[in-house]
Amino acid sequence: MTTTLYGAEVSYFTGKVRAYLRWAAIPFEEVLSTADVYRQVIVPAVGAPVIPVLRDGNGRILQDSTVIIETLEPARTDDGPTLHPATPLRKLVALMLEAYGDEWLVIPAMHYRWFYDRDWAMAEFGAMNAPDESAENQLAIGQKLAVPFSKAATLLGATEDMVPAVETAYENLLAELDAHFAEHPALLGSQATIADFGLIGPLYAHLYRDPTAGKLMRERAPNVARWVEQLHFEPGGLRAPLDDNDRIPETLLPVLKRLAREMLPAMVDVAHHVRAWMAEHPGETLPRALGSHAFTLEGREGSRIIRPYSLWMIQRVRDHLNGLDADSRRRADTFLRDIGAEALIDFPDPPRLAQHKLTVRPA
Ligand SMILES: N[C@@H](CCC(=O)N[C@@H](CS)C(=O)NCC(=O)O)C(=O)O
Numbered sequence: 613m614t615t616t617l618y619g620a621e622v623s624y625f626t627g628k629v630r631a632y633l634r635w636a637a638i639p640f641e642e643v644l645s646t647a648d649v650y651r652q653v654i655v656p657a658v659g660a661p662v663i664p665v666l667r668d669g670n671g672r673i674l675q676d677s678t679v680i681i682e683t684l685e686p687a688r689t690d691d692g693p694t695l696h697p698a699t700p701l702r703k704l705v706a707l708m709l710e711a712y713g714d715e716w717l718v719i720p721a722m723h724y725r726w727f728y729d730r731d732w733a734m735a736e737f738g739a740m741n742a743p744d745e746s747a748e749n750q751l752a753i754g755q756k757l758a759v760p761f762s763k764a765a766t767l768l769g770a771t772e773d774m775v776p777a778v779e780t781a782y783e784n785l786l787a788e789l790d791a792h793f794a795e796h797p798a799l800l801g802s803q804a805t806i807a808d809f810g811l812i813g814p815l816y817a818h819l820y821r822d823p824t825a826g827k828l829m830r831e832r833a834p835n836v837a838r839w840v841e842q843l844h845f846e847p848g849g850l851r852a853p854l855d856d857n858d859r860i861p862e863t864l865l866p867v868l869k870r871l872a873r874e875m876l877p878a879m880v881d882v883a884h885h886v887r888a889w890m891a892e893h894p895g896e897t898l899p900r901a902l903g904s905h906a907f908t909l910e911g912r913e914g915s916r917i918i919r920p921y922s923l924w925m926i927q928r929v930r931d932h933l934n935g936l937d938a939d940s941r942r943r944a945d946t947f948l949r950d951i952g953a954e955a956l957i958d959f960p961d962p963p964r965l966a967q968h969k970l971t972v973r974p975a
Contacts, residue, residue, distance in 0.1 A: 613671055615640040615641070616640065616641050616643055617630060617643070617665075618643050619663040619664035619665070620645050621821065623663050624721060624813040625714075627816040627844065628677045628681075628714075629666065629680050630664075630844070631816065632684075634848075635851070636695070637692060638684060638690075644743060645663045645740060646741055646742065658673065658675045660969045660970055662675060662969075666680045666684075668683070678710070678925070678928075681695065681809065692851045697800060697805055698854075699856060700932075700936050701858045701860060701944060701947055703932055704944055704947075705800065705864070706800060707928055708807075708868070708953070709799060709806075709807035709867075710925070711875075711925035711926060711929060713810030713811040713812070715919070716875040717813075719770055720825075721813075721819055722761075722764045722768055723765045723775070723782075724818065724828075725765070726761075726765045728822075728823075728825070729822050729825075732823055733761075734754035734755045734758050735747070735754055736754065737753075737758040738752070739754070741753050767916065768916050768917065769909070769915065769916030776910075778909065780910045781910050782819075783828075784870070786828070788866040788867050791866075792861065793835035793838065795863055796863065797839070797850055798839070798850050799861075803850055803851055805854075815840050816843075868951045869951050869952055871953070873952055876955040877955065880960060882923060883959065885918050887960065889920075895974055896973070897971060897972075898971050899971065900920075900970055900971045901920075902919075902920060905918050920971055921970065923962060923965060924965050924967050926956075929956060933956065945957050963975075
């Protein structure tokens, strides 16, 4: 049976899975997630209208980009390198960057799309949902369909007063990544790893493809645009295995310091909220959002929804750290302190979480 990816070009997490499937040389067909596909395939199989969804070679339906990729990875039969770096520090960094791509870069990705390219995005949603309709009807359909998505930017923290902070943080990130990709083909060096697939979701589906953000990237950060094009369209060139010295490229450090500074304080606070909620609701599945909390970006204070799901991604980083031998753990802790990520060393872990549809529940 052929592997089928249900998703769309406009979708963040479909971009992550599509790039991985190409890089891992897994043959697949992509089926556009039209209204019929949502109704006939996705909702019955998954219980929620979400993409990407993948039907694997055994007919098994998988949902969630991380689950999809991690289910397919051990079954690969090609001769390429493995997705996760084999050495401890690089694997730590790769998992941190996957979480950053999935859970934090959603802020600029949603901001640029819905602040600058709203009508374009509505038309894209309509074209996805009803590919055979006229452009006019597609726009009308998209306008209805995209309402919850169009609110995502402000819910995630890109409120009007935070726009300068969101744009400054993203433009600086672009400059840092551009300097990195001037020297290295992928985030950790010669080969793409899960770090690259984490970042390609926002950086391809939104920030490269959307008109305003795409122009910004091509003009200001041509090396980032080149990395996006190679990783998404022709990732075969990013399969030269990493050496085994476990070094992190110097040029990646500014990006990691940014991750530590911007995302980790918010994640610690999410953890406090989730712990309190779980203590009050033993055994229950968490809601997708637990109200909102304050966060800081570029010295400005904003407000964003508390997403328990983010902690499932952080749990993966913590599992890796906790599984290291004493020597590697010491090296990892020193590295985390050096980049200002000490919050990961003694993170206030909630009880163990299992991924459940679009949220989490006690494992
Ligand atoms: N963590 C999930 C997130 C999937 C996701 O947010 N997909 C978006 C499109 S890129 C969606 O369909 N969202 C529907 C919703 O949030 O209700 C993954 O990694 O696949």
